[in-house]
Amino acid sequence: MADIAGLLSDIVGAEHVLTGDAINDDYTHDESLTARPVRPAFVVRPGSTADVAQIVRLAAEHALPLTARGSGTGLSGACIPSAEGILVSFERMAEILEIDLGNHMAVVQPGVTLEQLDEVTRGHGLVYPVFPGESSASLGGNVNTNAGGMRAVKYGVTRHQVLALEAVLGTGEVVRTGGRFVKATSGYDLTQLVIGSEGTLGVVTEATLRLYPRPEHSATVLAPFARLDEITEAVPRIVGSGIGPLILEYIDLVSMGGITSAAGLDLGVPAEIKESALAYLVVVLEQRRADRLEEDVQELAEMIAGFGALDVYVLPPQAGSALIAARERAFWGAKAAGAHDLIDMVVPRAQMTRYMAEVASVAESTGSFIVGCGHAGDGNVHLSVFQPDPGVLHDAVHRVLSAGAALGGAVSGEHGIGVAKKDHFLALEDPAKIELMRRIKTAFDPAGILNPGVLF
């Protein structure tokens, strides 16, 4: 039997190869609530693309599963390794290689975190606009999960911001896709194919990301509503107004209680309003001019009042930021509260009202407690499912996902399929598409070593 650890050490140096007890528990899991941790046979920390290419070739030669890992903040278990496999961890490839001011782009290694990038772009008056809610997440992980977040209603998701990639195929070949431009029709778009592929098509070793001028002025508007469906009905009209919200979220009663109490946040909503509010609409506007922001806020507030809001509050800047920050930590609240599973289904925005009614009906008929918040502007609903019985839980989740699929939705809006939603994905997706995806997978990874067990 080959001395894999020795061969890996030849590539990266023995100090960057871990085995057995030297492998920290962190490497065995991500933040998924349902995926089981797995300790890999080897953890290796490459220092360069050339290292990664050699590691992949070694894995292919020895038919060893290989899983890439960024910060491990994913929610679908896609970076959980195989027990007999190699985990490639990117803490040594975490450099911002370039801020290209002429093209408004950043070139980053996969281990760079969102926080790290934001700090540097801020200094240039620029912003990388994808904020999936966990700033310690790595860009490599973001690319692989096509990370989204609250600002997607304005800027789109990771898919819309990644212009070029360097990736190592399952063959060990290094390819560079795309370029420092937003448009090209020169062969198939390999960049878009790798984005969101959850480590199954290639190991991403570099990404070129779009940056935008960072608007200086923003404001947060909060509106309690007596019914959730009033919010879901209002959303298309707000988007259609052309006012261009940065963030357009709904938060249900229970989640708002959890979010604000965990953050010790008082938003100044009077008790009598709180008592009749079943859900909250949160809208953030941004503008490059303060006067326009003020006008837009006024216009938005009047619009929302007309949609039946119980009241409309323009939050003081600090309270606004605190609410958004607290909303970003909603996952941790759900986890702390003992949620048994998370759902991040995306449905057509205009179907959210029907979808939420279906969710309520599943909750009732399975005796589960299902609450949440979501990116209302995108139809991306985040639900925490509380149901201690594993069989009933699986059934409830499957019914919630089936209901969304029947309305034209997709199983995951931004968390990915990973291992956590694989059963549901395979059961709900068209078998012809699954077979096509398998053939595409083979085109990239003929030996089937890249993250096997994820997606398929």
Added chain:
Amino acid sequence: MADIAGLLSDIVGAEHVLTGDAINDDYTHDESLTARPVRPAFVVRPGSTADVAQIVRLAAEHALPLTARGSGTGLSGACIPSAEGILVSFERMAEILEIDLGNHMAVVQPGVTLEQLDEVTRGHGLVYPVFPGESSASLGGNVNTNAGGMRAVKYGVTRHQVLALEAVLGTGEVVRTGGRFVKATSGYDLTQLVIGSEGTLGVVTEATLRLYPRPEHSATVLAPFARLDEITEAVPRIVGSGIGPLILEYIDLVSMGGITSAAGLDLGVPAEIKESALAYLVVVLEQRRADRLEEDVQELAEMIAGFGALDVYVLPPQAGSALIAARERAFWGAKAAGAHDLIDMVVPRAQMTRYMAEVASVAESTGSFIVGCGHAGDGNVHLSVFQPDPGVLHDAVHRVLSAGAALGGAVSGEHGIGVAKKDHFLALEDPAKIELMRRIKTAFDPAGILNPGVLF
């Protein structure tokens, strides 16, 4: 030998199958200047997706090449059929199936033209924002070439607007990709893979497109410059200002002369300015409020003056529209003037200055005349090459494309590779990527019947 015409007639009815002399010349070519027309053995006009699926299965059974055709306005020869093959033409599948106001989307058949869609969306105060400059182009063709155009600097290209597709694979299987949402991480993004694949991966039978609120107010700013590089230097600064132009073009002296004289257009530029102007910057701004438009125009005009413009003109609305319309017809001017080839290379925006210098040097050393205009905001340069000697022409084009590739560009920004740029594409692209693309092609089209000879 099988009676293919008879079998096709069984599918769509004999009146929708053409052979021999009944095949109009229009079916033999697109608008490419260099691709040779080819008369197919069969033209078939399906009426439904089911028809298309049967036709593809028939083609696969009999190993017949199959090419899809929209309006035939492409510039790379990608819809030119094979002599022994089947041309699938979409004049009978040209219906707007739905304008979905809740989701701001349109669902169209492939034969729908941009003009047709614009007329309907206008009535709803919405817009499909891709304007590749030829409004008789079909949406099916736009999807297959990832059509761009002048508004890409604000809205992106077709790739950014197509949310879902129905397509027939080379196996005859019908798949529906994506959905009425802007974000999903649920398997590989098949939608993005088919977009820009020039008919080689599937036959698109339906597309779901994003619509936007149609801003009511727009203004056109024209600025002559003494040097083209002053414009290419100004572009990143205009984009970086956050003013968000809808259109950001440069037009060189010769092209501006051709464009305005063909359209009988007087832009009111005084003779003494015209004499020193080597290139023009054209910027269109749009806003949902007239007062903001006026402020933005003022700000932009001051900015441009600061970049060394010889003068700055805010065009009266009619002159502005006429200039943009005339610019959209620039291709016809180049064709009428006898251009021998067209180039639509895309380079990183910040490399345009260097790229144009390289182009000038190729023009000089090959004794060619190379002029143009382009989407300066995207680094997408449109060049007309005048060089009567075919060998020298090929060399000049190849050197212009190589120079752009060396600067990090791609062979085609929006026209596609088709047959017209195939030699150059294959020579300049990484062989590992070409092989990967071939394997992807096989995953979609194992029999290799879909538009063979295009791309590869």
